Amino acid sequence: VSEEGVTFRSHIDGSEHIFTPEKVIEIQRAIGADFVMPLDHLVGWPADRLVAAEAAERTWRWVLRGRDAFEAGEPLYGHEQVLVPILQGSFFRDLRREQAEKMAGLDALAYAVGGLTVGEESEQTREAIEISLGPLPEDRPRYAMGVGTPDDLLAAVALGVDLFDCVVPTRNGRNATLFTFQGRINIRNARFARDERPVDESCPCPLCTTYSRAYLRHLFMAGELLALKLGSAHNLCTYFRLLDEARERIRAGTFHPWAETAGRRMNSRAEEDA
Known part of the structure; x- marks a missing residue:
């Protein structure tokens, strides 16, 4: 420089x-x-x-x-x-x-x-x-x-x-850490090996509307590049949804009490992943 x-x-x-x-x-x-x-x-x-x-x-x-x-x-x-x-x-x-x-x-x-x-x-x-x-x-x-x-x-x-x-949403998504409104989950954990639920039932992303947690875990364990794409797409969608809700909360005048807990909860480890 x-x-x-x-x-x-x-x-x-x-x-x-x-x-x-x-x-x-x-x-x-x-x-x-x-x-x-x-x-x-x-x-x-x-x-x-x-x-x-x-x-x-x-x-x-x-x-x-x-x-x-x-x-x-x-x-x-x-x-x-x-x-x-x-x-x-x-x-x-x-x-x-x-x-x-x-x-x-x-x-x-x-x-x-x-x-x-x-x-x-x-x-x-x-x-x-x-x-x-x-x-x-x-x-x-x-x-x-x-x-x-x-x-x-x-x-x-x-x-x-x-x-x-x-880089947080895509870097985490590529490394099997997925954000949900209930917290982060590491999809590589063995508890998800036979979990047929979507990562987040409320999420409209291609991962959550098409594939199960078990299948995504399989993709990561097998080293498939599709896993990286799906994890990144999901986390980006979750971020977009978070900011969509932030805008709605600002309009409704309820942003501050909601934001104090929403972001912290999303960034913590989900109870089901504990």
């Missing part, structure tokens, strides 16, 4: 390739991305404060370079593209607040909170999100990058987050 950009080495031939803030925008223009993300400098946790401050300031400079490159070009495929600046600052309150205030001044159509789920505790994640969102306009979409587990998702929604991306 340098001020110019980030250099990667090819795993195929060992050649080096530099991705600058301008190049990243050019690539996303070329692939027709709806949300165009500028290059940012991510640091893990724990982190030295000086390192975190340097990364946050570099991210700010890269955002400005990315914005200039974005404004100098046009969409290539006839649909609108939106630049979404990313703010860093690690888990230092003053750095987060400072970066959020500067990003808010860009008057962007959406904002991303980066530097999350990099080794910190859930409480730190939530505090960083809350501090980051404070200066950002409430009428623009706010995106929490890398969040998260069901309980972290609902906690972020309560703070005002609108968008998420995370």
Whole structure:
């Protein structure tokens, strides 16, 4: 990582390739991305404060370079593209607040909170999100990058987050851990070997409407790739259903009492899997 950009080495031939803030925008223009993300400098946790401050300031400079490159070009495929600046600052309150205030001044159509789920505790994640969102306009979409587990998702929604991306549902699905509204189950457990019920009787996904727990367990034990696809599809469907219900609860004014238990229950081990 340098001020110019980030250099990667090819795993195929060992050649080096530099991705600058301008190049990243050019690539996303070329692939027709709806949300165009500028290059940012991510640091893990724990982190030295000086390192975190340097990364946050570099991210700010890269955002400005990315914005200039974005404004100098046009969409290539006839649909609108939106630049979404990313703010860093690690888990230092003053750095987060400072970066959020500067990003808010860009008057962007959406904002991303980066530097999350990099080794910190859930409480730190939530505090960083809350501090980051404070200066950002409430009428623009706010995106929490890398969040998260069901309980972290609902906690972020309560703070005002609108968008998420995370490997949790698909990574767990590929490893035989399935989310239900009653908790997580590990379908490899022997107790499911002759269980003819669906994973979740209320779920409309291809797994739950077609196959039994016993059959899915067989697929995992046999190393069949179909197991990975079905597990991922189920977990994604469950996440979509969770957020669908969150929207309904917000409209009904019952979100907060529901969210306090719903996410925690989904993220815990189901009683039948104990």
